[in-house]
Amino acid sequence: MTTQQDIPGRTVYIVSDGTGITAEALARSVLSQFNLTFSRIHIPFVDTLDKVRQAKDQIQAEREKTGQLPIVFSTLVIPELVTELRKADALHLDVIQTFVEPLRAELGISPKEEIGLSHQNMESLEYKKRIEAINFTLEHDDGQSNRNLEDADVILVGVSRSGKTPTSLYLAMQYGLKVANYPLIPEDFERGHMPKALQPYKNKLFGLTIQPERLAEVRNERRPNSRYAALDNCRYEISEAEGMMNLENIRYLSSTSKSIEEIATAILSNLRSY
Structure with a gap:
């Protein structure tokens, strides 16, 4: 029988096209429910294909090194970037996409899919x-x-x-x-x-x-x-x-x-x- 002590710690990647504060807050809240050791790695400002490929390669290297699925919390909003990140062999938890798709279906309109909307209007x-x-x-x-x-x-x-x-x-x-x-x-x-x-x-x-x-x-x-x-x-x-x-x-x-x-x-x- 597997006990809690037998379960190794996991590496958690927090990937965002901004500061990552939202993803970090959610990850902290969710992971607190599990009495395990998690090593968190933050990768902020992933707002281009080059940057998301670097993040993907880093996550994939972790998978190959440890033999375990890394856990990825992400708040990327551009579908092209999300698709690229998901090429990494990991457990992907898309914070934005989880809510955007049901809302798209219910509201009948498409989201803007623009980076940084929640942090715009700094002079507001x-x-x-x-x-x-x-x-x-x-x-x-x-x-x-x-x-x-x-x-x-x-x-x-x-x-x-x-x-x-x-x-x-x-x-x-x-x-x-x-x-x-x-x-x-x-x-x-x-x-x-x-x-x-x-x-x-x-x-x-x-x-x-x-x-x-x-x-x-x-x-x-x-x-x-x-x-x-x-x-x-x-x-x-x-x-x-x-x-x-x-x-x-x-x-x-x-x-x-x-x-x-x-x-x-x-x-x-x-x-x-x-």
Whole structure:
């Protein structure tokens, strides 16, 4: 009987006519369902026949070297390139074609089959909004500025190292949201209320908390053996921060076991329902 330990790891090729972000995201999500070792090789900007032939030859060489079918996630949109890539002996998972063909049949029209349509219109309002959001978020990281807080879509609060900065940047980059974030510090706990600058914007506040043990681990990576990273101090800060957020009726969630994507989705859901 074959066991999981008997199954060798596989090489996964992520081939795209652009950056490969879409294919990478799908590959990561799908492959996470299998408890195996995967070696991922990215081949971006495959937008000509010469480039796709090079990719095909590389994949075919892997097949001949290992005797196993390489796994290929691709987002090529030009049929001629797709056909050429498929000449490699591999398991081909065409991210775009899987959806384009059923839509072609249902809608009764042909797709444009042009490279880079999803990344065009760099001067569009949406793109400008995202750049403005990133600039705003960087300016308002870690309580650096109180300017224009009325323009913030959301203001994240929580103790230091609870995940505010990466979550803020993710929301700005992916969703074009202007996000400020503020650390809650011992002085705030002594005063018993949120920083004065935030009080007019309570409807925009969202809190992040974290398990004290995890917080101590994270802080020890930054300041080993410090009071800042001591477990008893982490427990104190988390207890005080959660107590303050409960008292002031601020929505919050724990970042302990959640990815940035999960945290951002939860925040977006809360914003829409508020």
